[in-house]
Amino acid sequence: MTDPRLTDLQLPDEDRELSPYTGWTRAHWERTADRMLTAVQRYATPGRALIHLPGPPSGSGRHSDGLEGYARTFLLAAFRIAGAGGADGTQELADRYAAGLAAGTDPAAADRWPRMSDCNQAKVEAASIALGLHETRPWIWDRLTPAVQGRVVDWLAEMVGAWVPDNNWVWFQAVVESFLRSVGGPWKPSDIEHTIDRTESWYAGGGWYADGAGTAPPRRNFDHYSGWAMHLYPLWYCRISGADAEPGLADRYRSRLRDYLTDLQHLVGADGAPLHQGRSLTYRNAAAAAFWADQVFRAQALEPGLTRRIGSGMLRHFVDRGSLDGNGLLPLGWYGEHLPLRQSYSGPASPYWASKGFAGLLLPADHPVWTAVEQPLPVERGDFVRTLHAPGWVASGTRADGIVRIANHGADHADDRAGAGQHSYDPFYCRWAYSTATGPELGGPGPATDADGAVHPSSPDLDLPGGGPLDSYVALLDAEGRPSHRRPLHRLGADRSVHRARWPQTDTADGPWLSTGSLLRGPWEVRAVRILGEPAPGSRLRIGGWAVAGAEPPTASVQPEAGRARVQAPDGLLGVVVALHGDGLRAGVRASTGRTSFAPHAAVAFLETGPGVRVGSVYVAAVALGRSAEAAGPAPEAAVEGDRVVVRWPDGHSDELVLEGNTETRDIPQE
Structure with missing residues (x-):
């Protein structure tokens, strides 16, 4: 049944002086994020550890899909909480996800999370949880009891030394272990070394990464994963690691991001649409993640006004075309639900990796990305x-x-x-x-x-x-x-x-x-x-x-x-x-x-x-x-x-x- 409270985003008035191309401001992003986070809560289990969204299950099964519902929406919540500094009512949001951490890592809880040793997909979701915990340390991690902190470390620790596929998954392992290292948990230097070495083998030049092994050069595995995974996670690993990051690594990854965005800006339509190519397209505006990373990690490939024009253009493109259904949910599809688009690993919560496209909310309201006037895309400047x-x-x-x-x-x-x-x-x-x-x-x-x-x-x-x-x-x-x-x-x-x-x-x-x-x-x-x-x-x-x-x-x-x-x-x-x-x-x-x-x-x-x-x-x-x-x-x-x-x-x-x-x-x- 449609919830009438969620059918209307009730967005703020447009600002065509600050945002002449999209009309959207930071307030539009906050309102959209809040509505999305409100919509999923009605599907949370009593302990808030699993979020069982409606739709066909993935190949990993319903239990894994419930964890995915928690982890991917937690990523969105983390950006919203950290960007607001815990204010603007976001502490209540932090408390909800903290409760989910406590229940999900409790072996005796009815809605406990699947273990990584039993469910490979849990390794993917662990990276979102680790990233979110890092960004919300003052509002979530630091407020957890020592017992819950210990259980979270224990759950994440199954990633240490674990097998992961030879593709972007290696970065899920590195991000999780960087967080564990930052809180005194276990980690394995050889896992980090392996991740960095494999990433070098997939670098194709010009800022582009192929996603994983399987073909001899020249690589042929190119899609949006080059941006929303192969650029995003390496820089976040460096951010979480701080002084523990390998010397020069962040500079290397920033330089490659600059080269990549020089190309990628040419693959965005004037209506905000990203290129419709590659798998996992149901993540929709996650394609904006690499552009926000440019500002979050100070790569400075693009002017802040162009970054916001791309990010707001993408988000508005999907919102205007019905990507949020009558209950405020992101269904499996491109605009509305279209199940043939999904892959075998796609479950009802998979579309919420669109959360990556909200990374700009980490930047404060007075950051130039929110205060600069929007600039035109390459396709708006000329053929x-x-x-x-x-x-x-x-x-x-x-x-x-x-x-x-x-x-x-x-x-x-x-x-x-x-x-x-x-x-x-x-x-x-x-x-x-x-x-x-x-x-x-x-x-x-x-x-x-x-x-x-x-x-x-x-x-x-x-x-x-x-x-x-x-x-x-x-x-x-x-x-x-x-x-x-x-x-x-x-x-x-x-x-x-x-x-x-x-x-x-x-x-x-x-x-x-x-x-x-x-x-x-x-x-x-x-x-x-x-x-x-x-x-x-x-x-x-x-x-x-x-x-x-x-x-x-x-x-x-x-x-x-x-x-x-x-x-x-x-x-x-x-x-x-x-x-x-x-x-x-x-x-x-x-x-x-x-x-x-x-x-x-x-x-x-x-x-x-x-x-x-x-x-x-x-x-x-x-x-x-x-x-x-x-x-x-x-x-x-x-x-x-x-x-x-x-x-x-x-x-x-x-x-x-x-x-x-x-x-x-x-x-x-x-x-």
């Missing part, structure tokens, strides 16, 4: 095309509609270990393009993963009705119409990659290699495909445009023989595909319901050949996404000269792309 070398992306932003798009030739989250990752598909990594205004069509929860990160060959997205995945996609279709996928891809540059066509949903043998490349300008991407081996008889090629979504079905216009199609959502968002080169490319449109996280209805314009594509064939398409007249205007033109694709854009500018001509090159691993 840009930017190469992000580390993740293998080329980004294009257009001022007219505020949309940012990327072409993806570097990230697929594949795993080189035998049997892992090559026979599955992940729509959050394997598409050719992502944006701040669209999301992929989904078939269900993504590939299931073990705690050690091994991926099971479960790929419901390859079996989507109507012929499998279509949006932002390139595929060979076998004689039965089943689409191939590109995992693992092999990067040749930020704008080019090759991959062997595979059909993990069948027993079909691997197909030929495909060479693909992208050129971006304005709302347009020119996508080129070269077939490097002989396809099976009856094979066809498909090139998909964007999944344009709306509250009502998008309208469509199709010229099949001319190789041109467009779809348009009620809000004006437009997706266009145009055939530029290659025999037999015909246009079509496919509509769907309930498959994207952006809106109930979606449509994708696409191009497809008839059967009989041959080795050496080159196909070139123009794909547009935007709300501007430019997206609806003349398409680019392309000429193919051997390995070269020469593109002439509508404004007269020319670019050139060189496609790989064969697989007998040292740049392409032979399989």
Whole structure:
């Protein structure tokens, strides 16, 4: 039943002088945090140690999910309490979470927490608890009785020397042990050394981290975890450790954060939307965590007014679009509930890692991040095309509609270990393009993963009705119409990659290699495909445009023989595909319901050949996404000269792309 007290945030008046882009001030953040924290309390157990939110359980089970409800909302409460200095009614909030600490660590309590030795997910939540305890020491830790302090240390101590997966989890161990060290508890220097060493091995340059092992360089595990985990926790480890932190470590991590944010600011849309790519997207505005870290840890990559414009823009983006439901809760989804977005590890409380995006509340009200006038985003200053070398992306932003798009030739989250990752598909990594205004069509929860990160060959997205995945996609279709996928891809540059066509949903043998490349300008991407081996008889090629979504079905216009199609959502968002080169490319449109996280209805314009594509064939398409007249205007033109694709854009500018001509090159691993 909806609680009428929680349906209206009752936000303060906007301040368009201080915040000309978002209207939001610190008071808006405090009100939103308070409403979120009030909403979850009705689901707390009597001892307040577990918070059982409604929704489908995670793979770790209900008990673990209840701990997650406590830990992730405690992180939000800690930022609110510490930022207010225990005032503004936050001591009552501190007392509630202190009661949960006492019950959760009491082996005799009915709502005791699961032990880390029994539940791996507890290791993740332990880091949020340790971080929150550090930030609220005067209001929570220092007021706990010695007996409760001892039980908390005992519960956290199971992290010391424990096994953790070889990815961002190593920092959960380091953060917990840094807190234990600060209160005289046990810790293990070799755990810290291991964390620092593994992090160095994942550094890809330019401020970017790949999340974990599993692939040989160049790494391909790129997503928001680079910011909300691989930058956030190392600096927090240094903050908790104080003088005990390794010499020069904080400076190293601050320098990398500066480089990272130089890129990341270009991946935020003018409406505040972060790039819709990668796993755990239900954390929503946690994507702002790295920007707040810039100010909290004094990296000073961006001006304070730009930091707040990004942070407030993201939070308002989600609040305005219904991310808080009628009971004031964050459901599993992007805006409202959309369960296909979740991963196997996602439970009802998982979205509350959005708490990381509230880290700016730690900064006092007189800090420049709250007092400086908001500054415009890069996409609000003008059109840009930017190469992000580390993740293998080329980004294009257009001022007219505020949309940012990327072409993806570097990230697929594949795993080189035998049997892992090559026979599955992940729509959050394997598409050719992502944006701040669209999301992929989904078939269900993504590939299931073990705690050690091994991926099971479960790929419901390859079996989507109507012929499998279509949006932002390139595929060979076998004689039965089943689409191939590109995992693992092999990067040749930020704008080019090759991959062997595979059909993990069948027993079909691997197909030929495909060479693909992208050129971006304005709302347009020119996508080129070269077939490097002989396809099976009856094979066809498909090139998909964007999944344009709306509250009502998008309208469509199709010229099949001319190789041109467009779809348009009620809000004006437009997706266009145009055939530029290659025999037999015909246009079509496919509509769907309930498959994207952006809106109930979606449509994708696409191009497809008839059967009989041959080795050496080159196909070139123009794909547009935007709300501007430019997206609806003349398409680019392309000429193919051997390995070269020469593109002439509508404004007269020319670019050139060189496609790989064969697989007998040292740049392409032979399989």
